[in-house]
Amino acid sequence: MMKLTADELRTKYLKFFESKGHAIISGASLIPENDPTVLFTTAGMHPLVPYLLGEKHPAGTRLTDVQKCVRTGDIDAVGDSAHLTFFEMLGNWSLGDYFKKEAISWSYEFLTKELGFSPDQLNVTVFAGEDGIPRDDEAIAIWKSLGIPDERIFPLPKEDNWWGPAGTTGPCGPDSEMFIDTGKPACGPECRPGCHCGKYIEIWNDVFMQYNKTADGKYEPLKQHNVDTGMGVERTICMMNGYPTVYETELFAPIMAKIRELSTARPADEEQAVRAERIIADHMRTAVFLLGDPRQSVKPGNIGANYVLRRLIRRSVRYAKMLGIEPGYTAKIAEVVIAGYKHVYPELEQFRETVIGELTQEESRFEKTLAAGQKEFDKVATALKTHGQTQLSGRTAFKLYDTYGFPLEFTEELAKENGLDVDRAGYEAAFQKHQELSKQSAGTFKGGLQDHSVITTRLHTATHLLHKALKIVLGDHVAQKGSNITPERLRFDFSHPAKMTPEEVKRVEEIVNEQIQRDLPVTLETMSLEEARQAGATALFASKYGEQVKVYTMGDFSKEVCGGPHVTHTGELGGFKILKEESSSSGVRRIKAVISNMQ
Ligand code: SER
Numbered sequence: 001m002m003k004l005t006a007d008e009l010r011t012k013y014l015k016f017f018e019s020k021g022h023a024i025i026s027g028a029s030l031i032p033e034n035d036p037t038v039l040f041t042t043a044g045m046h047p048l049v050p051y052l053l054g055e056k057h058p059a060g061t062r063l064t065d066v067q068k069c070v071r072t073g074d075i076d077a078v079g080d081s082a083h084l085t086f087f088e089m090l091g092n093w094s095l096g097d098y099f100k101k102e103a104i105s106w107s108y109e110f111l112t113k114e115l116g117f118s119p120d121q122l123n124v125t126v127f128a129g130e131d132g133i134p135r136d137d138e139a140i141a142i143w144k145s146l147g148i149p150d151e152r153i154f155p156l157p158k159e160d161n162w163w164g165p166a167g168t169t170g171p172c173g174p175d176s177e178m179f180i181d182t183g184k185p186a187c188g189p190e191c192r193p194g195c196h197c198g199k200y201i202e203i204w205n206d207v208f209m210q211y212n213k214t215a216d217g218k219y220e221p222l223k224q225h226n227v228d229t230g231m232g233v234e235r236t237i238c239m240m241n242g243y244p245t246v247y248e249t250e251l252f253a254p255i256m257a258k259i260r261e262l263s264t265a266r267p268a269d270e271e272q273a274v275r276a277e278r279i280i281a282d283h284m285r286t287a288v289f290l291l292g293d294p295r296q297s298v299k300p301g302n303i304g305a306n307y308v309l310r311r312l313i314r315r316s317v318r319y320a321k322m323l324g325i326e327p328g329y330t331a332k333i334a335e336v337v338i339a340g341y342k343h344v345y346p347e348l349e350q351f352r353e354t355v356i357g358e359l360t361q362e363e364s365r366f367e368k369t370l371a372a373g374q375k376e377f378d379k380v381a382t383a384l385k386t387h388g389q390t391q392l393s394g395r396t397a398f399k400l401y402d403t404y405g406f407p408l409e410f411t412e413e414l415a416k417e418n419g420l421d422v423d424r425a426g427y428e429a430a431f432q433k434h435q436e437l438s439k440q441s442a443g444t445f446k447g448g449l450q451d452h453s454v455i456t457t458r459l460h461t462a463t464h465l466l467h468k469a470l471k472i473v474l475g476d477h478v479a480q481k482g483s484n485i486t487p488e489r490l491r492f493d494f495s496h497p498a499k500m501t502p503e504e505v506k507r508v509e510e511i512v513n514e515q516i517q518r519d520l521p522v523t524l525e526t527m528s529l530e531e532a533r534q535a536g537a538t539a540l541f542a543s544k545y546g547e548q549v550k551v552y553t554m555g556d557f558s559k560e561v562c563g564g565p566h567v568t569h570t571g572e573l574g575g576f577k578i579l580k581e582e583s584s585s586s587g588v589r590r591i592k593a594v595i596s597n598m599q
Contacts, residue, residue: 013064061096079279081198084246086282125176127175171211313363314405317370397427464554
């Protein structure tokens with residue numbers, strides 16, 4: 001196999017598609033412009049959405065570029081061989097020009113002729129058909145005509161082989177993904193491309209964009225048939241050079257070396273140590289690119305993209321502690337990242353001072369909180385040991401969370417290092433107790449605001465987000481059966497035949513929290529019920545024909561007929577947590593939930 005650097009790969013890709021009639025265009029900022037549906041540019045297609053929807057692109061109908069991307073959906077997988085929060089995507093697009101045959105044939109030609117992958121290493125997936133959309137037999141036939149045998153063509157459901165939209169609405173369609181077989185043994189009889197064991201690494205995706213997903217979840221056929229492809233730079237050079245993980249590539253090697261140089265301790269568990277190094281490298285690289293973005297609009301903070309950046313930096317700091325890395329390290333690692341990328345992304349050099357300054361400031365802010373929390377932890381741990389006890393109380397774990405920003409998992413890690421465990425149930429109970437206390441103090445300050453107090457208004461907004469999230473996770477049969485809000489919690493009854501699984505509860509919480517982090521604007525319009533229905537609004541109660549109703553819209557996420565009032569931005573809710581999911585009556589479930597801004 002050919003050895004290739006990232007620089008060579010970028011050039012080779014652009015030249016190849018230029019030779020196939022594509023115009024080379026510049027990649028865009030990591031922060032989308034005028035697009036409330038996503039926090040970051042998550043794919044090369046993203047800045048091209050208007051053109052995929054039919055607008056004319058000044059450079060023509062065949063385009064190619066390299067795009068910086070940030071995706072945090074897989075953040076928990078970071079630390080394995082190939083999942084990253086920042087990556088570079090090579091892409092080629094057809095805007096109503098060529099379609100499946102050319103796209104797949106060129107992918108195959110580039111992989112085998114230009115990059116020198118053996119056709120035998122190639123495994124591909126195609127859309128198996130679902131929801132009335134047929135199996136992609138055309139893609140199967142094209143792969144076969146190129147010599148890929150049946151046993152290496154995998155038709156998979158929508159969950160695997162459907163791409164997009166990037167946010168909640170926009171262009172999307174069936175795709176065909178290309179995987180390199182690393183030669184590792186299969187993890188079991190079910191192992192196939194898409195399995196996370198590391199045998200198959202996805203490096204490229206050809207999306208056949210034939211649909212536009214609308215705000216009410218419908219798939220409208222697009223006027224023009226587009227192709228959107230994306231190849232991962234880090235993964236491709238990793239595979240080409242035969243490295244076991246992306247962290248050995250020249251893009252990461254100097255960052256990893258710096259982390260090792262700065263480390264003064266190593267957890268006994270080697271797997272944990274390696275994971276910590278990789279998480280620091282990944283998160284720091286992403287933080288540098290966000291802070292060094294030409295748009296200069298993201299700074300560590302509590303809402304939306306700013307919050308994601310804060311989380312990345314703080315998570316990295318926590319792992320740095322695990323490796324005994326001294327404070328002040330973020331600047332040192334940032335220097336290495338900038339040095340490795342400035343010839344491709346000169347903005348990093350241009351904004352070097354901001355990058356280093358913001359990182360250092362955020363690191364030291366978090367250090368102070370952590371140090372105070374550590375002191376508290378040590379005090380408690382010493383007392384416990386003196387008394388021969390082995391369990392840290394839920395109340396202490398909650399205090400560490402509430403006052404010092406220690407996530408429960410972090411406290412658990414610390415506890416483990418000290419031969420202690422944490423009373424998880426006690427932690428949950430303390431969390432609820434806290435909410436009750438908030439209720440009392442809210443009651444004290446409620447005064448004349450009564451039901452329209454700030455907190456109930458926020459909880460009311462949270463109810464809309466919850467309603468929509470339940471529909472997404474459980475299905476469209478979910479309908480509101482009742483709602484009751486007090487200053488200490490919301491209660492929401494809805495139709496659903498079964499107890500929700502813990503995964504479903506978690507997913508609903510995640511979706512609501514995502515919408516809070518996106519800080520969606522909440523807007524009010526008055527219209528007739530018929531107009532509201534046409535606009536895709538959920539309407540609970542029948543009203544007289546022609547009667548004017550109020551419609552509250554939360555960004556692109558939710559639209560409901562409702563009397564209000566609501567907050568003006570979802571970020572005001574702070575965070576969302578489900579306390580309980582239980583039966584209300586036959587076929588009706590009940591959720592009790594709180595938000596973090598209860599005061
Ligand atoms: N948009 C598709 C993806 O992200 C192809 O680039 O996989």
